[in-house]
Amino acid sequence: MSDVSLTEAQRASLTALQRTNSVADRSSQNLTTGRRVNDVNDDPVAFFIAQQLSQEGAAFAQRREEIDQGISALRVTNGAIDTIEQFSRQLEGIAEAARSVTDPNQLSQLEQQFQEIGRQIANVAGDASFGGVNLLTSTNNQLNVQFSDNEGSELNVQGVDVLNGGGFGAGAFSDGEIQIDQLGVTGGTFASFLSNPEEVDGLIGNIRDSIGRLRGQAQSFGSNVALLQERASFNQNVANELQAGADNLTLADLNEEAANLVAARTRTQLGTQTLGISGGQQSSILQILEGIG
Numbered sequence: 271m272s273d274v275s276l277t278e279a280q281r282a283s284l285t286a287l288q289r290t291n292s293v294a295d296r297s298s299q300n301l302t303t304g305r306r307v308n309d310v311n312d313d314p315v316a317f318f319i320a321q322q323l324s325q326e327g328a329a330f331a332q333r334r335e336e337i338d339q340g341i342s343a344l345r346v347t348n349g350a351i352d353t354i355e356q357f358s359r360q361l362e363g364i365a366e367a368a369r370s371v372t373d374p375n376q377l378s379q380l381e382q383q384f385q386e387i388g389r390q391i392a393n394v395a396g397d398a399s400f401g402g403v404n405l406l407t408s409t410n411n412q413l414n415v416q417f418s419d420n421e422g423s424e425l426n427v428q429g430v431d432v433l434n435g436g437g438f439g440a441g442a443f444s445d446g447e448i449q450i451d452q453l454g455v456t457g458g459t460f461a462s463f464l465s466n467p468e469e470v471d472g473l474i475g476n477i478r479d480s481i482g483r484l485r486g487q488a489q490s491f492g493s494n495v496a497l498l499q500e501r502a503s504f505n506q507n508v509a510n511e512l513q514a515g516a517d518n519l520t521l522a523d524l525n526e527e528a529a530n531l532v533a534a535r536t537r538t539q540l541g542t543q544t545l546g547i548s549g550g551q552q553s554s555i556l557q558i559l560e561g562i563g
Contacts, residue, residue: 307520320516327512334505340415343400350398381460388448405429437484
């Protein structure tokens with residue numbers, strides 16, 4: 271017996287079933303990925319615009335991370351300045367103690383303490399490095415923070431030499447050692463106080479001037495921290511908005527997709543049943559014809 275041809279109604283039902291299954295598959299995929307645009311074939315315009323927005327958002331987010339690194343570098347710098355200021359106050363205290371000492375041996379001991387604290391100040395300045403950048407040991411050092419890919423959108427923070435001019439006066443330190451003679455003490459030794467007690471006032475005055483300059487540097491670096499914090503917040507907001515724009519173009523409405531999937535499955539069941547009924551009718555007719563024959 272020859273093959274039985276499909277009726278026009280059956281072909282229409284099969285075509286409708288194929289379309290319905292395609293809708294169901296797509297809704298299922300969208301529910302799984304959470305996106306209605308999963309590749310360029312879904313919506314070329316939306317796909318490429320969303321891709322561009324996502325790339326721009328990622329660039330701003332990356333710059334945000336670099337800004338955070340800059341903030342950390344400046345906080346390390348200011349933390350070092352605070353420590354140096356505290357050590358400087360200890361220098362001032364030792365100088366005050368030397369004012370009333372008349373024993374040369376005691377003066378020598380105070381001088382040794384003074385020099386040891388000076389070495390610690392130099393150590394702190396040398397250790398105040400973050401990511402290979404130290405803003406306290408040279409005016410040639412610089413922290414550069416790029417805000418975006420646009421030329422000129424950046425912040426440059428110039429380094430200082432807190433041991434020579436940027437905090438303590440020029441020549442106050444040499445090879446990590448504090449130079450007492452550069453702070454107003456004749457001969458560079460506390461023994462000078464025995465014959466020139468007024469030099470204690472000069473030493474204390476120089477230390478206080480140094481503390482004042484250190485505070486000025488801390489204020490300058492601190493203002494840059496505040497600036498970077500504001501810029502970091504801006505970059506994060508821009509990155510979020512760009513990503514939101516990309517999502518608006520590509521994300522699926524999960525409620526809508528779920529409803530589409532349920533409807534498609536229902537239509538599939540009905541279509542299958544319709545085909546079954548149609549096939550059953552044809553089978554009955556064939557049986558009747560075969561009985562007649």
